[in-house]
Amino acid sequence: MKIELKEISKSFGPVAANTKINLSVSSGETLGLLGENGAGKTTLMNVLTGLYKPDSGQVLIKGQQREFSNPRDAIKNGIGMVHQHFMLVPVFSVTENVILGNEPTTAVNRINLKEAREKVQNISSKYNLNVDPDELVERLPVGVQQRVEIIKILFRKAELLIFDEPTAVLTPQEVSDFFMIVNSLKNSGKAIIFITHKLHEVIQICDRINVLRRGEVVGEVNPKKTSNSELAELMVGRSVNLNTKRKKIDPGNVLLKVKNLQVISDKKEKVVSDVNLKLHEKEILGIAGVQGNGQTEFIEALTGLRKISSGEISYFDTNCTNFTPRKIHQMGIKHIPEDRQKQGLINEFSLTENIILNTYYEADFSKNISLNWNNARSEAARVMKQFDVRANSESSPAGNLSGGNQQKLVIGREMSRKINLLIASQPTRGVDVGSIEYIHSQIIAARNAGIGVLLNSTELEEIITLSDRIVVFFEGKIVAELPSNTDPKIIGLAMAGVVT
Amino acid sequence: MKIFLKIRQTFSIDKATFLDIFIIPILATSLAITIGLLLLLLSGESYQTALRALISLFVGSFGSVSALSETLTASTPLIFAALGIAIGFRAGLFNIGAEGQIIIGGLAAVIVGFSVELPLLLHLTIVLAIGAAFGAGYAFISGWLKAFTGAHEVITTIMLNLIAFRLLDFFLRLPFIQKEGRNDPISKSVLETAELPRLLGFIDPNLRIHAGFLLAVLAVVLVYWIIFHTTIGFEFRTVGTNIHAAKYAGVNSSLAVILAMSAAGLCAGLAGASQISGVLGRATSGFSAGIGFDAIAVALLGRAHPIGVLFSGILFGALVAGGREMQVSAGVSLDLITVIQALIIIFIAAPILIKSIFPWFFPKT
Numbered sequence: 001m002k003i004e005l006k007e008i009s010k011s012f013g014p015v016a017a018n019t020k021i022n023l024s025v026s027s028g029e030t031l032g033l034l035g036e037n038g039a040g041k042t043t044l045m046n047v048l049t050g051l052y053k054p055d056s057g058q059v060l061i062k063g064q065q066r067e068f069s070n071p072r073d074a075i076k077n078g079i080g081m082v083h084q085h086f087m088l089v090p091v092f093s094v095t096e097n098v099i100l101g102n103e104p105t106t107a108v109n110r111i112n113l114k115e116a117r118e119k120v121q122n123i124s125s126k127y128n129l130n131v132d133p134d135e136l137v138e139r140l141p142v143g144v145q146q147r148v149e150i151i152k153i154l155f156r157k158a159e160l161l162i163f164d165e166p167t168a169v170l171t172p173q174e175v176s177d178f179f180m181i182v183n184s185l186k187n188s189g190k191a192i193i194f195i196t197h198k199l200h201e202v203i204q205i206c207d208r209i210n211v212l213r214r215g216e217v218v219g220e221v222n223p224k225k226t227s228n229s230e231l232a233e234l235m236v237g238r239s240v241n242l243n244t245k246r247k248k249i250d251p252g253n254v255l256l257k258v259k260n261l262q263v264i265s266d267k268k269e270k271v272v273s274d275v276n277l278k279l280h281e282k283e284i285l286g287i288a289g290v291q292g293n294g295q296t297e298f299i300e301a302l303t304g305l306r307k308i309s310s311g312e313i314s315y316f317d318t319n320c321t322n323f324t325p326r327k328i329h330q331m332g333i334k335h336i337p338e339d340r341q342k343q344g345l346i347n348e349f350s351l352t353e354n355i356i357l358n359t360y361y362e363a364d365f366s367k368n369i370s371l372n373w374n375n376a377r378s379e380a381a382r383v384m385k386q387f388d389v390r391a392n393s394e395s396s397p398a399g400n401l402s403g404g405n406q407q408k409l410v411i412g413r414e415m416s417r418k419i420n421l422l423i424a425s426q427p428t429r430g431v432d433v434g435s436i437e438y439i440h441s442q443i444i445a446a447r448n449a450g451i452g453v454l455l456n457s458t459e460l461e462e463i464i465t466l467s468d469r470i471v472v473f474f475e476g477k478i479v480a481e482l483p484s485n486t487d488p489k490i491i492g493l494a495m496a497g498v499v500t
Numbered sequence: 501m502k503i504f505l506k507i508r509q510t511f512s513i514d515k516a517t518f519l520d521i522f523i524i525p526i527l528a529t530s531l532a533i534t535i536g537l538l539l540l541l542l543s544g545e546s547y548q549t550a551l552r553a554l555i556s557l558f559v560g561s562f563g564s565v566s567a568l569s570e571t572l573t574a575s576t577p578l579i580f581a582a583l584g585i586a587i588g589f590r591a592g593l594f595n596i597g598a599e600g601q602i603i604i605g606g607l608a609a610v611i612v613g614f615s616v617e618l619p620l621l622l623h624l625t626i627v628l629a630i631g632a633a634f635g636a637g638y639a640f641i642s643g644w645l646k647a648f649t650g651a652h653e654v655i656t657t658i659m660l661n662l663i664a665f666r667l668l669d670f671f672l673r674l675p676f677i678q679k680e681g682r683n684d685p686i687s688k689s690v691l692e693t694a695e696l697p698r699l700l701g702f703i704d705p706n707l708r709i710h711a712g713f714l715l716a717v718l719a720v721v722l723v724y725w726i727i728f729h730t731t732i733g734f735e736f737r738t739v740g741t742n743i744h745a746a747k748y749a750g751v752n753s754s755l756a757v758i759l760a761m762s763a764a765g766l767c768a769g770l771a772g773a774s775q776i777s778g779v780l781g782r783a784t785s786g787f788s789a790g791i792g793f794d795a796i797a798v799a800l801l802g803r804a805h806p807i808g809v810l811f812s813g814i815l816f817g818a819l820v821a822g823g824r825e826m827q828v829s830a831g832v833s834l835d836l837i838t839v840i841q842a843l844i845i846i847f848i849a850a851p852i853l854i855k856s857i858f859p860w861f862f863p864k865t
Contacts, residue, residue, distance in 0.1 A: 304750075305747060305748065324750060325747065325748060325749075325750040326749075326750025327750075329750060335748070337748055339744075342744045342745070343744045343745055343747075343748040344745070344748065345745065346742045346745045347742075348741050348742075349737075349738075349741065357738070357745065357749045358748065358749035358750055360731055360734050361731055366730075366731050369731050369732055370729060370730055370731075371729050371730060373729070
């Protein structure tokens, strides 16, 4: 089977999301679709799966023109998609989720669960998916839930499987399992489209790569003959410095000391135990680890968002254990939170309001209780200019900004005022390549200027690129402290709890 | 027109807010009146009656000085109470308890109004202040419960409403409060020094509009300032929009919840006090008359924006005044007004409905 897109164009008002796009994918092939956020990848796939009607252009299956008016049409023609956000009912079993909307029935219109269960079991074993058909979806880890989504479209006899940013939610171990599944699907004759903005992934898994930029295909690349930097350049449209240079400098005095820290979670579990660390001025200390090993709670404890059950945190020579977030912020410890949409910003608020989100009470922005909006606006304009935040105006809502610009706004807000220590959690998650480069350079500039940086990231590459020293979290403990030039394999093993 | 432009600039009302707080309420009300009249026809009334009802609705609300006076008189407590509910909305609180807060505030006001003897302006000021304070105190209970036990404010305010109804009946029968020689629950009348002066008394002593309306307009400006130009309002809006971000920003959300709820009760208490001092002169067992519930509709209609509350408060006041005229001159039951009010809420609850019925008012996005 061969699926072709011919001269597809799609605009939303004045914005052209896709312009005359041609691409094709055949059975037994994995096509990578690489592009930044907003490059038009998702729009193109929505055209292919019948969610949008193209303004012009054709979809051909085995050379015949097809028109889909909804995703149901598309799946009937063998085109299925695994979305970035899963569409599963948590309290249903795997089998129930798979058949939902397409239930096999007996003569008297009863759901034939037995037959369905068997089919799910067969699909699972045929492609080595290893999914228990009877388990409730809410009990499954994210990686397995993703496989349920795959079974869902295979159950509907998909020949082309589209994956939208499939690795965004997976741990490194789950990613390698996932790649094995993709290869086994490909080898059994399925066609696959793999959408991502992660360069090393397309190189590793795809047979062919199409790069999208501003709604156009700007290049087709053979993964065996390309490099990260060539792909990045195609994707961004200019040369990108992926390996931010970091000149060695000697760290200064101790800034932050953590002694025997212990944190209890909302579920009364010990999520952080016996953590000791020291952070110096002019130093970037990276926290590596698979998501969910206590890093989040550790950062929350440091920033006053979570109660510390025992242990001590001191900053310069002040014991600041269990200080309030405001007190900690005032002392010059600035926090770039893990989830900017949930914590770092208020989407409904304007950029100006977000700029003063945690400093509105300071003398610069208010007198007694009266807010000084003029000062706030000029501060917003200043941060936007200095940190390259692109927006219509400082009064547009933060929710309208792209992920990269939102993050630059948060970083700008935190770094442009009194700061001695920067705690950055997942600073480049969901951010485009251009902004990643910029954010990294800002973090290094801060360190060079004498600031201590605590960097928490689940992207090992990011940790290795930026850190002067690395600690590895596993099950709430620091299992290894390593210099920055350590072999990534050793760090990876430590992340899995294996310390040599 | 110039004055409208000036108002829009002063209160920084952008185009979207303008559509939300002026155009949508007008469209929703027109649509609701139209459907209300259709219902009238369906129930067998003649075209003439329907037409007369429509005309008297307008004449009775805006058609004369006396009509306008009635409209603004009816809108005064609605504006006060709805301002309070709007503050609550901004802080993420759904205050169903304005009715109870009006009762407690009004009851406190009436007691001070008849029992204390003080010079003219001082007495009035104290009566209003006591009404506001008791309203605030009553709402404080819900705010405190929410902040420290997590009890949902919808539940606690409903319960406090019921308690307020019973408390009112109980107090009105106390010998100290009950009017001499009466057996029904009715209080003594407030002294003249505690009455809000009528604004147009020099034209005709029957024109009921009183200084409370001016205070309500003043309150609109003050609440606007608090919500959009003070650190307290900023905290309210932060807590109300994104509690996680509020925590990150170091806002004391418990304090914000208690303050916002108390401020809401303060406004409702003023509604009760102004109704006592400006219109009723005494408390009876049903003196709150559902104003606290209508005010929820007014706050929704005004999109929790003080200027919107002022506008929709007047709109609801007009329905009340026009409805009375409609009843008198067209013989149509006042229940029609209730139906129209309910329809307005339905249209407001579904702004997309209004936007799809009247697409040409709204820019495409």
